[in-house]
Amino acid sequence: MILRARFCHHFPGKPFGLEAQYKNLMDLLKQTAVQGESNSVLIVGPRGVGKTMLLKSVLSELMEMKYIKENLLQVHLNGLLQTDDKIALKEITRQLQLENVVGDKVFGSFAENLAFLLEALKKGNRSNSRPVLFILDEFDLFAHHKNQTLLYNLLDVAQSAQTPVAVVGLTCRLDVLELLEKRVKSRFSHRQIHLLNTFGFQQYVEMFQQQLALPKEFPDERFAQEWNRNIQSLCKEKMVEDILQKHFNSSKDFRSLHMVLMLTLSHVTVSNPNIQPTDLLAASKQYMMDSKANLLHGLSVLEFCLIIAMKHLNSIYEGEPFNFEMVYNEFQNFIQRTSHSMHKFKKSVVLKAFEHLQQLELVKPMDGASVRTQKEYQLVKLLLDKSQIMDALQKYPQCPTDVHLWAASSLE
Structure with missing residues (x-):
């Protein structure tokens, strides 16, 4: 279950080869969650490079801290789902659980509505305001909303430090800043974290081994040690090396690797408790199958x-x-x-x-x-x-x- 959750991005470990980006994002979100500073940042990289995995692993570590877990609020928006500002505002209200507070109130503008929502989160004075983390997946699609009202208001709140807010955008478009209106761009901090697959084949093999390894805190310590030894010997097999080389040459992103590992893991049974090179070969053929x-x-x-x-x-x-x-x-x-x-x-x-x-x-x-x-x-x-x-x-x-x-x- 641990490995299945890892490959489905439910519980990712620390991303391999992204240590600098991990530290950068961690420091930034800590400033908002602990010190009440407002920030905005874009995580930019091609699809499957590990943008979501990086963010989830940082949030997973942050939520282990009691103070942050009790205070930090998260709002997840996706440009594919929240196709206009009205839908986005309803989703923000729902995720912040403020439907009863808003009730039948009528607001003159989007800005007034958002300001009211953030005001409702305060515990008396500004120093006790609960920090809010806004995560905008497919960030570039929000730039197509009318007048970019949502982006303008979120970044305006972050810049003016009215409420401790962090706006994190995830996008695969390198030219995303060119899509922003001048007033929106002026309120963005221009912080960008770039993710690129620059590692070599040897690092790819290490990543393969790391993703399949069971953690030290696994309940059955003896089984975990035997499993990890089997994975180490598996990586030295010529057949496995050839299969990994083929995948590395075609697509070396995290998502495709996780898909291959998930298919490989499905061959593990009670009668076949360890992964064999033939299991990886079968999974590779299934993954690279020609759909047409x-x-x-x-x-x-x-x-x-x-x-x-x-x-x-x-x-x-x-x-x-x-x-x-x-x-x-x-x-x-x-x-x-x-x-x-x-x-x-x-x-x-x-x-x-x-x-x-x-x-x-x-x-x-x-x-x-x-x-x-x-x-x-x-x-x-x-x-x-x-x-x-x-x-x-x-x-x-x-x-x-x-x-x-x-x-x-x-x-x-």
């Missing part, structure tokens, strides 16, 4: 034939777009050559199958196609390559031999 190729396994023989016909057209016209009529003609030529083994389909049935491939997004209409163009003549493009089709064909159940031979001939 998997869709091909569920197609009918007719739909698969149309895919092969389109691939044949790609070879003939060197990747140029084509339309349904061209695909249908190619398919008809194949049917005529194999009339004894393949059932003949009406054109309307073939068109229906073609449209189903478009719905599955295996075939994409070309941009800028005229609305008036009949669907039979609309230009399209196939979103599959040769290797994906051949791999899927090998695994396709009870595929006619003629279709196999046709696919091989069209992919030479």
